[in-house]
Every structure is written in structure tokens, then in C-alpha cells.
Amino acid sequence: MEVLVVGGSGFIGTHLCDELQSRGHSVTAMSRSPGSENLPDGVETAVGDVTDYESLTEAFDGKDVVVNLVALSPLFEPKGGNKMHDIVHWQGTENVVKAAEANDVSRLVQMSALGADTEGDTAYIRSKGHAEHAVESSGLDWVIFRPSVVFGDGGEFVSFTKRLKGMFAPGVPLYPLPGNGKTRFQPIWVGDLVPMLADAVEDDDHVGKTYTIGGPEKLDLRQITEMVYDAEGKSISIVPLPMALAGVGLSVLGAVPGFPMGKDQYRSLKFDNTTDDNDVGAFGVEVDSMKTLRTYLSERP
Template identity: 45%
Template sequence: MEILVIGGDGFVGRYLCAELVERGHTVTSLSRSPDPEVLPDDVETTTGDVTDYDSIEGAFEGKEGAVNLAALPPLHQPRPGTFHDTVCTGGAMNATHAASQHGIERYIEMSSLGADLNSPIAYWRTQGLGDMVVQYSDLDWVVLRPSFVFGEGSETFAFIKRYTTPYVTVLPEGGKYPTFQPLYVEDLAQMTAETLENDQHVGKTYDLGGPDVMTFAEVTRMLYRAEGKSVRVFSVPMRLAEIALHAVDPLPSFPLGVDQARALQMSNVTDHNDIDAFGLTQSDLQPLSEYLGVESVQQKRIQQPTQ
């Protein structure tokens, strides 16, 4: 299959491109500034910006499948001149229109767990609007909504290391929020590849998570423990954190703001983990502790419902 991956040289994209090549597909990665060094040699690259329809439309020519991975990080304020609505919602509109114009046989939208057009948080609200654009299109679509995705190059890992410190750190409410269901990037790449290959997934929206539920503090401790460092977490009331972030929100140089304060209170856990649609159980997925090579903290193991 000839497949176009929008954002193919990003964190999830580079793993997905490798998975698709291994399965025998012909892959083209589209991004604003292509980086072929992070991709398999067999992957072609092309330049385009998902917020600019004319720049991406031609890349769909001759393709049978397309995957849209374009999004902005939810835990950082967008850099000046970029907006969640133009990337998440506008990007979905541009990509689905181009896919429809070129008769794409299978279209995959990578969304996020918590996407909801009524969300007070711009990232999840615009993801929810983007999902709706896809779901009302004339394409054979699949929408994937993963929780926090981890692996080498994880944006969440980078966020934690930037805004916490080893040995002693301060977190809103002691880091008991938000809660995550960490999903290994290679597990996500395999499920994404299957949605391209298997007709049974057409027209489905899947909420996806890993085998464990963890708090922000637990993820932080585990990440430092992998480096041989301990972390003692001190708590600050969430209200004080919100006030501080409201105060700096007008500053374009500061990477956190009001939306990030709200995001730090969100649960990012599935009501039902749709990995079973891919014939998987929790034991088939790689836990964060195993990936980091550390002993697991006390985590709540998600139980699959009895069929």
C-alpha cells in the first residue's frame, strides 16, 4: 500500500513509518522541515504544512492510505504564531479534504484521549472538533485516541525533566493529578498500522491506553529512578499554581499558561481500553516500568471487562 504519513518524522511518526516499512508498505513522510535522518532509508520525504491546504494537497496524489499525526503538544503553550485550532481542527479539515479529492482508501486521524469539542482546554477541544470533521467525512476513516505515549523522544518525558528536579521537587497537589495510562509508542504504531490494513476498523473511534494508571508524581519518580536518582515531592495547592500561571499567561516567552494549569487537573484514563479491538490484552503491552528498567511503583492495573 502507498501510504502518506503527515508528521512522519515526529515522535510517533518515526516509529509508525518504521512499522509500515517493515510490513512491506511504501511510505512517504510529510512535514514542514523533513528530517530523513530519523526515518528508515526506504521512506520518502516531502515538504508541506498541514495548516496550508495547497502545500499538502499534491502529496496525496497516488496514495492509498493516509495518517494524520499533526498536533501541538498539550503541556506547552504553542509558540507565537501557531494555534491549536489551525493545526488540530484546520489540519484535519485540510487533510480530509485532500484525501477525499484524491480517493484515499483509508484515512487515520491520530487524536488524543480526552478529545471533546466541549472541553475547556484548547488542545482537547480542537482535537474533538478535528475528530468530528473526520467522522463526518466521506472517507473510510479511523480515529485513534491514545493516552500519554512514551518512548525515546517522548514530549511528556521532556516536559517532566524540564519542570521538575531530582531529589526534591514541587508539584501542584503533590502530583496526584493528572492521571495517565502510559502507552508504549511501538504498541501504538502496531495498532495504527493494523487500522490501515484491516477493514474491520473502518468507521471506529478507539480510546487506547497502556496497562497501568499512574499519577504525574509516579511517572516523575519512575523517570528519575531510571537515572539512579530519588525524588521527594512537595505539594502546592492547585489554586496557587493556577494563580501563578494566570499571571504569566500573557508572556509569550513562558511555556506554561492557563490551559496547561487546566490540563494538569485532567484524568487521561480510558473508560474502556479499546486495545481489545486489536486482539490485545493488557499483558501484551509494555509497561512504563519495564521500558525504563526499574521496579514498578504501586500502580493500578486496568482490568479488561469480561466478555
């Protein structure tokens, strides 16, 4: 099949392009400024910006399936403020749907997020909910994925824990974590996720379904932070930072140019990013066979 991966030069995109090509598909990676250095040989590139409909149409022509992976980070406030979530996720997805329909693309695989909800607590979650609605309302054969946080080579989740220390306690041996690091995640390895995405590209049985996807463990931020530093042979002293105090700090620091977090990201740390309804079994995956974060960290050079 001819597959276009929108956001194909990003973290998940490069892994997915590799997986799709290994299965014999003709793959094109689209982004605003695609580079081939991180893509496997033979993957084509195309320039396109989901916020600009006219920039998309040429690359969509002749494609059988489009995978939309374009996303801003939920962990850090985007340049331009949280309004960018609506522009990139919601309006961007509407443009992807429009371009797919105009070019007779048969299937759209949409990357959403765990907890996506038009009435959600953060701009990120609300925009992902509106994006899902745009996909579901289309005339396309669609598949939606709602993963928890994704880790792996090239990802930002592991480094996020270190950036938190740099934000709240630079230059000191203590590590204050908002809410004592009780926010829970269900991190999934990119190497476990991308074969499921590729299956959704190929298999008609997944059409019209929304899959909630998580990793094999539910870990709180404190456990994750300790794992990251332990894997590097470092010890840290974690101290609790009450959520109210963290919120005040982020409200003040969020107004400082260049500071990566704001009120919306603080709110995201107040609720868990986990699921009790893990749909990995729909892809023939057993939870016990999935890679844990600790295993991944122990294997890194």
C-alpha cells in the same frame, strides 16, 4: 499500499513509518521540513503544511491511505498561543480531509486524543473534538485513535516531569508538584501503539470506528516523576503545590516570553488522562503484554 504519513518525521511518525515499511508498504513521510536522518532507508519524504491546503495536494496524489499524526503538544503552550490548536488540529484536519477526498484517497487514519470533545475544558481537547467531527463528516473510510500520553524514544512525556521541576523549583532540592501530583495518566509505549495504527491502515474491520487506547497502568504524576528520577539513581523530595497556587503561578509566568505553560495547560492538570474502556483488545493485544513505563525506563541506557 501507498501510505502517506502526515507528520511522519515526528516522534510517533518515525516509528510508524518504520512499522509500515517493515510490512511491505510504500511509505511517504510528510512534514513542513522533513529530514531523512531519523527515517528508515526507503521511506520517501514530502514537504507539506496542514495549515496550507495547496501545499498538500501533490503528495496526496496516488495514495491509498493517509495517516494524520500532526499535533501540537498538550503539555506546553504553543508559539502563537492556544488559538494554534484550532489552526493546526481543526483547520489542519479539514485540509487533510479535503486533500484526501480530492485525490481519491480511500482511507484516513486520524490521531486524536483521549477526552477529545468540542465542549472540552481546554483548547487542545476542543480542537481535537472538532477535528474528529471533520473526519467523521467526510466521505472517507476513517479510523480514529484516542490515546493517552505516549512515551518512548524521541518522546517528550518523560522529560516533561523534569521541566516541571525547572519551572516551579529551579535550583532547589525540593520538587513541588501541582495538586501533589494526583493527576493520573495511562501512558502507552510507542512500540505498542504503532502496530495498532498499522493494523488500522490495513484492516477493513476497523473502518468507521473510534478507539480509546491506553497503556497497562494508571499512574499519577507523582508516581511517574518518582519513577523517572529513580531510574536515574536520583532521589527527590516531592512537596504538594496546591492547584490554586499553581494556577496563580502559571497565570503570572505564562505572560513571560519563553515560559512553556499557561492557563490552558494548568487546566489540563486538573483532570485525569485515563480510560476504563481500553480498546487494545480490538487489535489482539492483551493489556498484560504491554510495556510499562517502569520497564521502559529501566531499559534505557
